[in-house]
Amino acid sequence: AQSVTQPDIHITVSEGASLELRCNYSYGATPYLFWYVQSPGQGLQLLLKYFSGDTLVQGIKGFEAEFKRSQSSFNLRKPSVHWSDAAEYFCAVGFSGSARQLTFGSGTQLTVLP
Amino acid sequence: EAGVAQSPRYKIIEKRQSVAFWCNPISGHATLYWYQQILGQGPKLLIQFQNNGVVDDSQLPKDRFSAERLKGVDSTLKIQPAKLEDSAVYLCASSIGGNYEETQYFGPGTRLLVL
Numbered sequence: 001a002q003s004v005t006q007p008d009i010h011i012t013v014s015e016g017a018s019l020e021l022r023c024n025y026s027y028g029a030t031p032y033l034f035w036y037v038q039s040p041g042q043g044l045q046l047l048l049k050y051f052s053g054d055t056l057v058q059g060i061k062g063f064e065a066e067f068k069r070s071q072s073s074f075n076l077r078k079p080s081v082h083w084s085d086a087a088e089y090f091c092a093v094g095f096s097g098s099a100r101q102l103t104f105g106s107g108t109q110l111t112v113l114p
Numbered sequence: 115e116a117g118v119a120q121s122p123r124y125k126i127i128e129k130r131q132s133v134a135f136w137c138n139p140i141s142g143h144a145t146l147y148w149y150q151q152i153l154g155q156g157p158k159l160l161i162q163f164q165n166n167g168v169v170d171d172s173q174l175p176k177d178r179f180s181a182e183r184l185k186g187v188d189s190t191l192k193i194q195p196a197k198l199e200d201s202a203v204y205l206c207a208s209s210i211g212g213n214y215e216e217t218q219y220f221g222p223g224t225r226l227l228v229l
């Protein structure tokens with residue numbers, strides 16, 4: 001069955017440190033891949049997306065993600081975290097051939113220490 | 115550009131009562147989505163509209179949930195009767211079309227607590 005996994009429920013980093021959030025999917029072909037961020041009391045905001053082409057994708061707010069087909073992963077990275085990055089991050093996957101809907105992971109809560 | 119509007123922001127009801135949520139998508143967006151986000155989980159699609167027609171409602175509990183999008187603009191999601199497990203945030207999103215590559219823009223959500 002198709003699935004999306006975010007292995008880390010909660011991550012804490014210090015301001016200025018680098019960040020990597022993990023996302024793995026289970027699917028036989030290349031899916032459509034997204035990262036969203038949700039701040040408290042806010043709706044989800046799209047950070048970046050990947051459909052094809054260059055496997056390193058640049059997004060907003062200094063985030064990037066790399067698609068690795070061999071590992072079925074689409075990890076989100078940021079070289080230097082800011083306090084305002086504290087939020088919940090969701091990986092989402094669209095699987096072709098099924099209903100045209102996104103399947104979201106369970107999210108990773110990011111805490112940033114001063 | 116105005117974003118996706120939702121109301122109310124919070125609602126507390128008792129089980130077996132009914133409740134309705136309203137969503138106004140971004141102007142010109144043909145596709146509207148309703149998601150349910152239970153605490154500790156990612157959003158789950160309940161229903162997707164393309165203009166005023168339903169594209170996908172496979173995960174909508176139709177015995178108690180209903181949704182409509184009259185005139186292809188605003189939408190209402192109703193729960194009747196509510197159960198304890200319906201406690202969640204209900205998110206509305208819209209996009210220009212219904213393809214994956216189009217960005218979905220989310221509203222702030224309605225937080226529902228069923229007692």
